[in-house]
Amino acid sequence: MYDWYSYAKTCYVFLPDVSSHEAVGSRARGCWETEFRQSQWFSRGWTLQELLAPNVVIFFSKDWQVLGSKHALASLVEDITSIEAAVIKCKKPLNQVSVAGRMTWAASRKTTREEDRAYSLLGIFGVNIRIVYGEGSYAFYRLQEAIIDEIPDQTIFAWQLCPPQKGLLPETFSRPSDAHRYRYTPALSTIPSARATPDKQLPELPSNAPYDPRQYLLANSPDDFANSSDLAPLSREELVEILHITPADTFQTFKSTAHGISTRLPLVEFTTPFGHPDSASLYLALLACTFGGSKTLVALLLRSHGNAPSVQASQYVVGTTLEPDGESPPTPSGPDALPPSIDNSYVRATVLNPEQAAKFCDTFAHGDIFIANRPPRAQHKVERDLPLYRDISSTRERFHVKPCGWSSRLLTQQGYTMSSRRIHSLLTLDPGILLEDVATRFIITRDGVDGGPSLEVQVGRLRTNDAQGLGVAVLCGGDMDLADGSSSFTHKHHSYISDWDRQGSAATKELDLVSLRGTELTLRLVFTHESNNVSRGAAGSTGSSYRLGAEIFDIWDDCNCPRQQLGNAASSDDRDGNHAPPQMTREANPWHIPSLSMSPRDRGRSGLRR
Structure with missing residues (x-):
């Protein structure tokens, strides 16, 4: 183009x-x-x-x-x-x-x-x-x-450069944060949750996966280069003059591997002054680029990615949280505060003046190293979907929930009927547990059963004594008057959507149910965005639009007898030559369910309230 x-x-x-x-x-x-x-x-x-x-x-x-x-x-x-x-x-x-x-x-x-x-x-x-x-x-x-x-230009690595200023030069470096030396928190844990529960652990990524995008050698977007116009590459001749190295050492290559970028760079080691076995080392990787048009030298801060005993063939990530002049960085506060690992005290590159560069000429060593170049694809996908998950769990604007088309068809095939009714009401689940701004009621009933088992799923803003966020209430019982909407449910379940399992663009939740006859069922709920993410309210106002899908797994999946379906279609052979399930009426169905309740296993894991 x-x-x-x-x-x-x-x-x-x-x-x-x-x-x-x-x-x-x-x-x-x-x-x-x-x-x-x-x-x-x-x-x-x-x-x-x-x-x-x-x-x-x-x-x-x-x-x-x-x-x-x-x-x-x-x-x-x-x-x-x-x-x-x-x-x-x-x-x-x-x-x-x-x-x-x-x-x-x-x-x-x-x-x-x-x-x-x-x-x-x-x-x-x-x-x-x-x-x-x-x-x-x-x-x-x-x-x-x-x-x-x-292009042999190392300015591509010096994004988000920390300009030379007092308190950030190498001689003032103090001990790096322990969190950066040994522990790498999953990406999801850096996102403010809609509710603050200290004992709640979000899904974890591999323990060695850094979560701050600045820890990688490559930038996340062009925005990371916003203040990089003063960076300029050094010629091989200039690098020889500054570092007093042989011309052969100026041929620096960067090769992408499964372990990161493989390269050989001049490294200067900085050991923390604490002296005990737990002390850590930082390395300055000297780059062939300058800042501001003067004879300065740009250096990356590297820290060990694991327990590497030396600089030879070691794995590193870029940057650390520094404690200049022995002072600890301020602790972020507030509901939307990010952890210290990604606040303004994080430094990934700095500038050495000519005197400092000359000081290190006799101390640096060339090291064959691997530098983490980009996040794993699995982690990148999680970070990509974080705005979606945040919106699902904590939207404050008006929202609308519609049933998924596939859900109604699947439930009909299984012998259930799903109906929905748009409402805006308040539901009291238990003392101190409210479901506010309920947008829609989804009612699931068993076909042909008078006053039979029913499930009701309501989506709204769930509020407890110490937390709030977008949530779902599932009500189970056998008595319900569909005409006026009144109901007397015997069992209630509630959960925050932020706690659900997440994959792709959907959040999912499975609940185990059991009938009074001991029949086990599983209700699976799927919550996702509407395709265009915007819908029109009754008064023409806009708001977030979501879809809720439901399906029920029956005892059919585990019984020893031939699997059968409810419906009017005739038996036929499928494309693989297997016989399709024969038809069956409700009267012949031995798994008729008169009423539903939560299984003991689900009560123990899902915060059930009786």
Whole structure:
């Protein structure tokens, strides 16, 4: 696409949000300059190559009045985009701008599809990767790996650089946090829960999986390069002069492996001053790049990823929480506070002045190391879905819940009927346990059973003495008047949706039920977003829209007799040659269920209230 634009004779840019006011030319720029600066065209990801690739770019207002060319407006466009005017005018090739500098151009730009934030930069860096829509921000990791293979520029590793300032230079480093040395908390535990229960453990990822994206060598998105325009690569000759190394040692390679990025870098070890066996070491990995145009040297902070006895063939992650001048970082507070591991005291890279760099010339050693380059795909998917889970568990806006179409059909095939009724009411489950803003009642009954067993599922905001959040109440009983909605249920279950099992875009919960005859059932609930995530209320207001699905697993699954179904369809053979289940009437069904209750096992694990 970039080449396609570069070979265009002229590129015309129509700006529908810029008015010319019938005044054109440089003298009349004040009439439209404000709108020009605020145009969405400068915030879109794909328009970056539209600006840089063509030699001739003409801007038009929404009235199709010519505003000027990119050459005539270069200084204005430079002020808007922070892209050097010489680059805009095609006088300075892109390969003369550092990788970090080019990433800075895309830091504030957005795309409709998350993957396009990476794909729109392929031409800017002259690389190619496979297009895989659906992988989300993982595409940006693949882009960086392709850049590393093609461009020997180490500024790509120095994102979120900590500028040189007092208290953050290497000689003031104190002991790193124990949480960073040995324990890596799962990604889910960093997200504020809708309810604060200290003993609740969210699903865990592998114990060695770092949870802070800054611990990886590669950036999570172009936004991480927002303040990286002053980074510049060092030539091999400059690196020899600064570090007094042999020219052969300046050929540094970075290879992606299953263990991370394999490389060989100059390392400087810093040991904590505490002296006891529990003390830890940090390493400065000296990069071939500088900051601010001076003879400074950028260094990554590395810490051991496991119990590595030496720097030889060891695994590392980037950055740590520092305690400058012996002071501990402040502890975050409040319901939305993030843990100390990802607050502002986290430092992944710093800058050494020439004197400091010279000080380390006699102490560094080249180490063959592996640096964690990106999160595992399983963890990345969990982090990708966290906003969805947060919305499911703690939405504060008005919401609507509809039954899943597949659920009604499946229950009908199993001999049940599911009906729903939209309400907005308050349900008292037990003293101190309320279900507020109940949006919908879902009623499940057994076909052909007068006054027979029924289940009622209600979704609302669950409030207990010490917590609140989006929750579900399941009521079990045999007496219910569908006409007026009154009911007398004997057993109640409630749970927060944030506690349910999560996979993909859905949250699921299974409840074990048992009839008075001892028949065991399992009720499975599935809660997910509506496809468009927005619905219209009765008064035209918008709100979150969800779907609730339910299915019941019967004793049929475990009995020794032939499995049978309720329905009117004739028996037939399936495509594999197996006989389809014969038909059966309710009168012949030995598993008729007169009433339902919770099984003892479920009462013990799901917080059942009698």
